[in-house]
Amino acid sequence: MQRKGKAWRGVGIVTLKELSDHLSSARMRVLEWLVVLTALAALYGAIQSVRNTTAQDPFLFLRLFTTAQEPLPSFVGFLSFLVPLMAIGLGFDAVNGEHNRRTLSRILSQPIYRDALLFGKFLAALATLAVSLVALWLLVIGLGLLLLGVPPGGEEMLRALIFLGVTIAYAGVWLALAMLFSVIFRSAATAALVTLGLWLFLTAIWPALASGAIQLFMPGADQATSLIGGQMLARLSPATLYGETTLALLHPTTRALGPIYLTQLQGAIMGAPLPLGESVLIAWPQIVGLIAATILLFVAGYVAFQRQEVRA
Amino acid sequence: MTDIVIAADRLTKRYGDATVVDHVSFDVTRGEIFGVLGPNGAGKTTTILMLIGLSEISEGAARVLGHDPARDPLTVKRHVGYLPDSVGFYDNLSGVDNLHYTARLIGIPGLEREKRIKASLERVGLADVGHKKVGAYSRGMRQRLGLAEIVMKDAKIAILDEPTNGLDPQASLELLALIRSLKSSGVTVLLSSHLLDRVQSVCDRVALFQNGRIALIGTIGELGRQVLGGGFAVDVECHGGEDVLRRLADIAGVRSVSQEAGGVFRLLCDRDVRPEAAAAVVAAAGKLTRLELERASLEQIYTRHFGDHPTGEVPHAA
Numbered sequence: 001m002q003r004k005g006k007a008w009r010g011v012g013i014v015t016l017k018e019l020s021d022h023l024s025s026a027r028m029r030v031l032e033w034l035v036v037l038t039a040l041a042a043l044y045g046a047i048q049s050v051r052n053t054t055a056q057d058p059f060l061f062l063r064l065f066t067t068a069q070e071p072l073p074s075f076v077g078f079l080s081f082l083v084p085l086m087a088i089g090l091g092f093d094a095v096n097g098e099h100n101r102r103t104l105s106r107i108l109s110q111p112i113y114r115d116a117l118l119f120g121k122f123l124a125a126l127a128t129l130a131v132s133l134v135a136l137w138l139l140v141i142g143l144g145l146l147l148l149g150v151p152p153g154g155e156e157m158l159r160a161l162i163f164l165g166v167t168i169a170y171a172g173v174w175l176a177l178a179m180l181f182s183v184i185f186r187s188a189a190t191a192a193l194v195t196l197g198l199w200l201f202l203t204a205i206w207p208a209l210a211s212g213a214i215q216l217f218m219p220g221a222d223q224a225t226s227l228i229g230g231q232m233l234a235r236l237s238p239a240t241l242y243g244e245t246t247l248a249l250l251h252p253t254t255r256a257l258g259p260i261y262l263t264q265l266q267g268a269i270m271g272a273p274l275p276l277g278e279s280v281l282i283a284w285p286q287i288v289g290l291i292a293a294t295i296l297l298f299v300a301g302y303v304a305f306q307r308q309e310v311r312a
Numbered sequence: 313m314t315d316i317v318i319a320a321d322r323l324t325k326r327y328g329d330a331t332v333v334d335h336v337s338f339d340v341t342r343g344e345i346f347g348v349l350g351p352n353g354a355g356k357t358t359t360i361l362m363l364i365g366l367s368e369i370s371e372g373a374a375r376v377l378g379h380d381p382a383r384d385p386l387t388v389k390r391h392v393g394y395l396p397d398s399v400g401f402y403d404n405l406s407g408v409d410n411l412h413y414t415a416r417l418i419g420i421p422g423l424e425r426e427k428r429i430k431a432s433l434e435r436v437g438l439a440d441v442g443h444k445k446v447g448a449y450s451r452g453m454r455q456r457l458g459l460a461e462i463v464m465k466d467a468k469i470a471i472l473d474e475p476t477n478g479l480d481p482q483a484s485l486e487l488l489a490l491i492r493s494l495k496s497s498g499v500t501v502l503l504s505s506h507l508l509d510r511v512q513s514v515c516d517r518v519a520l521f522q523n524g525r526i527a528l529i530g531t532i533g534e535l536g537r538q539v540l541g542g543g544f545a546v547d548v549e550c551h552g553g554e555d556v557l558r559r560l561a562d563i564a565g566v567r568s569v570s571q572e573a574g575g576v577f578r579l580l581c582d583r584d585v586r587p588e589a590a591a592a593v594v595a596a597a598g599k600l601t602r603l604e605l606e607r608a609s610l611e612q613i614y615t616r617h618f619g620d621h622p623t624g625e626v627p628h629a630a
Contacts, residue, residue: 102396311358
């Protein structure tokens, strides 16, 4: 049955309201401090080691993101861990919170469709994440300029910018997942636990499990097949996709994200950086995968929300 | 003007095999207060949600102000104010800010917003606490804020789900007075409740729900006649006298007389027969000690109809 009226009526209003809620909420402040402090620690470590070791690196600035100094992980390592945490923190009670505050049916009895509420909430949370990530990114670049005293090259800046975009897409995946569970589970605590559990599983356990799982599915496959198969399985996790994308973008010498046959290396100059376009091309499937995962998860949440009864 | 603003035609809601609302039909005319009454789980809220397009209709049709809530929910929701059961607001925002958000969702232009919010808060008596966070509001204040939202919306129909639920007697009296004032400003009110005595005083017509069906519908007087055999009950207590029972039964308009104890009679009748009853007792040479008129209460009608208390003796507890 065709509905009358615009489905997006009210999206902007919901987005603005949610955005102001997020930006003024204590939860967001805690998350921001967590991210800023840990990222600064990683950055400090990176700057120490970059200063000492690689004075002649053509991509000095990108090292800021990727260099790790024991025992701290690199800035990228921190982000891949903390961005999901922030996204889940913003999304886990998006819909069930309205249910539990008993505001949902009152808001939905205003002349807007449910579409507007869900989409507005997603946009607001994504905008909040984007704002903090951009601020963090600028902080890193600025501190890098101050502490290293070397200006970044144009290509470095472009790579860093694309990296920023990919990180926002990565945040979108977890946000959409958290919102999906906030629709499915009526209790915010359950939704948060399930999302966090899935996040831990996909980030920490699945990549290790994937290579073992392929042996189960394809016993007796040759080494190359099982290696590629294991990698394919591991790529079901957004964390793997994000890790591979950052690898290709921030390490310009990366030539492939999977196993390479010796024949493919003929004529290659080992250790020579690829041009930006080629690096993006290598990571393109991963980038598309992240965006597609966001859309799929959001649509799943959208369908579940449309079918849900609003009564408390 | 007695045109129909809400028309429900064999509305049905099924969840799998369970039928929650089963072919419910009723009309609400402009300017009346229509009560949807019944125990919890009788299908009242589901019916309401179908009327404002928040729940899909499995079968049947509804028209609200001439629009189909399933096809054109935005138009319906623009003209209908809905106060859900134990309404919630954003606790971290003030009452005014909560109304601001709703006003923007409704689409009230900026200049008018302030005026309307102020006026509606004054109307419900929350003007002095409008800038306090809703988290500090009592339950009654939240319900009144919900009414303020409906007033601000300038709704033609107000649908109130269990508005007095969980309120203390004072607060619920105040709320009922506000509901009456809504009516006097031309708003059609549909209200649902399981507290029969509370809402009896405000409803023009009621529909009694039972297991997803409408068991009875009409004015309270009509229902009283239909179920109890009379819209009024007169209690007569007297000492002595001969043939009091027969004399009382002979009065025009009395449908039945029951002798509850020695000199205690209960008359069910179509009108107030106190003068005649007093005359009858005196004529029988009895001493009249008590004469009391009781309008048929919804609670009596309800329990009598559904047979919980076959004698019609209902404890007056709400």
